Amino acid sequence: xxxxxxxxxxxxxxxxxxxxxxxxxxxxxxxxxxxxxxxxxxxxxxxxxxxxxxxxxxxxxxxxxxxxxxxxxxxxxxxxxxxxxxxxxxxxxxxxxxxxxxxxxxxxxxxxxxxxxxxxxxxxxxxxxxxxxxxxxxxxxxxxxxxxxxxx
Amino acid sequence: xxxxxxxxxxxxxxxxxxxxxxxxxxxxxxxxxxxxxxxxxxxxxxxxxxxxxxxxxxxxxxxxxxxxxxxxxxxxxxxxxxxxxxxxxxxxxxxxxxxxxxxxxxxxxxxxxxxxxxxxxxxxxxxxxxxxxxxxxxxxxxxxxxxxxxxxxxxxxxxxxxxxxxxxxxxxxxxxxxxxxxxxxxxxxxxxxxxxxxxxxxxxxxxxxxxxxxxxxxxxxxxxxxxxxxxxxxxxxxxxxxxxxxxxxxxxxxxxxxxxxxxxxxxxxxxxxxxxxxxxxxxxxxxxxxxxxxxxxxxxxxxxxxxxxxxxxxxxxxxxxxxxxxxxxxxxxxxxxxxxxxxxxxxxxxxxxxxxxxxxxxxxxxxxxxxxxxxxxxxxxxxxxxxxxxxxxxxxxxxxxxxxxxxxxxxxxxxxx
Ligand SMILES: Cc1ncc(COP(=O)(O)O)c(C=O)c1O
Numbered sequence: 001x002x003x004x005x006x007x008x009x010x011x012x013x014x015x016x017x018x019x020x021x022x023x024x025x026x027x028x029x030x031x032x033x034x035x036x037x038x039x040x041x042x043x044x045x046x047x048x049x050x051x052x053x054x055x056x057x058x059x060x061x062x063x064x065x066x067x068x069x070x071x072x073x074x075x076x077x078x079x080x081x082x083x084x085x086x087x088x089x090x091x092x093x094x095x096x097x098x099x100x101x102x103x104x105x106x107x108x109x110x111x112x113x114x115x116x117x118x119x120x121x122x123x124x125x126x127x128x129x130x131x132x133x134x135x136x137x138x139x140x141x142x143x144x145x146x147x148x149x150x151x152x
Numbered sequence: 153x154x155x156x157x158x159x160x161x162x163x164x165x166x167x168x169x170x171x172x173x174x175x176x177x178x179x180x181x182x183x184x185x186x187x188x189x190x191x192x193x194x195x196x197x198x199x200x201x202x203x204x205x206x207x208x209x210x211x212x213x214x215x216x217x218x219x220x221x222x223x224x225x226x227x228x229x230x231x232x233x234x235x236x237x238x239x240x241x242x243x244x245x246x247x248x249x250x251x252x253x254x255x256x257x258x259x260x261x262x263x264x265x266x267x268x269x270x271x272x273x274x275x276x277x278x279x280x281x282x283x284x285x286x287x288x289x290x291x292x293x294x295x296x297x298x299x300x301x302x303x304x305x306x307x308x309x310x311x312x313x314x315x316x317x318x319x320x321x322x323x324x325x326x327x328x329x330x331x332x333x334x335x336x337x338x339x340x341x342x343x344x345x346x347x348x349x350x351x352x353x354x355x356x357x358x359x360x361x362x363x364x365x366x367x368x369x370x371x372x373x374x375x376x377x378x379x380x381x382x383x384x385x386x387x388x389x390x391x392x393x394x395x396x397x398x399x400x401x402x403x404x405x406x407x408x409x410x411x412x413x414x415x416x417x418x419x420x421x422x423x424x425x426x427x428x429x430x431x432x433x434x435x436x437x438x439x440x441x442x443x444x445x446x447x448x449x450x451x452x453x454x455x456x457x458x459x460x461x462x463x464x465x466x467x468x469x470x471x472x473x474x475x476x477x478x479x480x481x482x483x484x485x486x487x488x489x490x491x492x493x494x495x496x497x498x499x500x501x502x503x504x505x506x507x508x509x510x511x512x513x514x515x516x517x518x519x520x521x522x523x524x525x526x527x528x529x530x531x532x533x534x535x536x537x538x539x540x541x542x543x544x545x546x547x548x549x550x551x552x553x554x555x556x557x558x559x560x561x562x563x564x565x566x567x568x569x
Contacts, residue, residue, distance in 0.1 A: 039539055040532065041538070065505070
């Protein structure tokens with residue numbers, strides 16, 4: 001196992017303690033619920049999308065440090081992106097955590113900005129679902145899926 | 153009933169945990185470069201060498217289908233499998249071997265009763281469970297209620313995680329047909345006063361199923377003195393193989409119940425007009441069972457009987473006392489489940505650190521615990537937590553491992569500040 005410090009980086013601890021964009025979003029026009037039944041993480045994501053651009057992102061819920069920090073970092077990264085860019089970011093983030101080829105995964109890192117701090121999760125397979133929960137929920141919100149997203 | 157004083161206190165001098173550990177090959181493993189500290193025994197226990205070897209020997213020397221062959225191996229396999237049934241009967245002090253039905257595990261045992269006994273449940277009948285049940289002792293009854301129009305009632309628990317006896321009594325009534333409760337809670341460690349609960353249920357004419365998944369490995373169980381109608385447990389939590397478990401049922405009840413799965417072995421005669429059923433317990437054992445697993449379970453039971461359940465219980469209680477005292481000294485740690493009568497389960501949360509993060513940090517120190525809702529979401533809801541960390545002890549757990557658990561917990565503060 002790689003060092004715990006690679007997983008629980010300062011930025012992650014900080015975002016889990018003080019999540020950004022946390023709380024309800026009055027006037028949102030998309031939302032979805034995400035649920036990780038294995039550990040009981042719950043997340044509601046709100047989006048305000050205007051002319052195809054994500055103007056506001058907020059979330060609520062209770063989860064572990066990884067899922068909370070991931071949602072918080074995601075909320076920062078999404079602002080100003082259009083839907084296609086958001087989905088593309090998800091694809092790259094997913095590859096960062098799950099791509100078997102280390103080099104390819106590392107290639108993603110550069111383009112991910114601050115989201116890179118979650119790269120350490122790839123060495124903790126049991127925690128990958130925690131890090132991707134917010135993103136799966138984003139996908140559901142953009143597609144207005146009524147059923148809650150489940151990581152199982 | 154004062155269960156506390158009934159239980160033997162001292163660990164007998166003959167109980168030598170370090171010697172017993174040698175029986176469990178897996179305990180030599182290192183994980184993440186640290187010695188394995190396996191404290192997830194409530195999920196499944198490790199297997200002694202004798203069980204592992206017995207299963208292997210069955211496949212190497214005896215493998216054949218049972219109950220149907222005239223040849224030598226088939227008879228040898230049948231004898232070994234049926235000897236395991238005798239071991240189970242003795243282990244829980246059932247009156248007759250026909251009362252021991254081999255199933256896949258506790259979950260299947262409960263589903264069997266819900267499917268078969270459930271056929272006599274009518275609209276308006278009531279089934280009573282408790283808040284502290286494992287999902288496997290909730291969902292089969294919910295399904296039965298949906299099918300039958302019966303009503304599911306739930307007895308509450310208090311802040312210590314003990315059953316609220318007043319609530320239990322209050323919910324028993326003229327319509328109660330079946331009461332199902334856990335003997336020991338897997339999420340809280342609470343040992344329920346099942347004897348008293350069974351008597352109360354019987355006084356209302358209800359039949360009683362006891363979920364013994366967490367009790368059978370840790371307490372002496374006597375189904376005749378409990379007078380329960382059904383008792384269910386799993387082999388894999390009892391130092392035995394996965395995929396095999398036991399449903400005990402009183403013979404008269406089992407006899408009066410319809411089969412639940414049809415197939416080979418459970419029939420006496422099959423014609424297209426009508427089939428007739430085999431005797432107990434085979435009526436409930438359709439198809440080729442987990443023969444190696446059943447035989448291995450018999451071996452596990454023999455192993456436990458040699459050590460003595462009382463000695464094991466006293467040993468685990470000493471570990472629980474040690475761990476509970478240590479937990480009190482950890483800042484921000486809150487125990488979930490503080491019943492007076494508890495089995496070796498320590499469930500807890502830590503202020504502002506999610507159980508899942510605690511689990512990962514403990515794992516990096518080689519300490520295996522369970523984190524999550526423990527298939528008992530209503531318990532989590534009752535205590536207002538999304539998840540807990542659960543350390544659970546077994547006969548091979550040591551005071552040194554309790555120390556290792558708390559040393560690893562100190563790491564949580566290092567990481568989270
Ligand atoms: C109290 C209780 N009941 C039932 C079960 C289900 O057992 P199994 O999964 O072996 O069927 C468990 C196991 O987790 C349990 O702890």
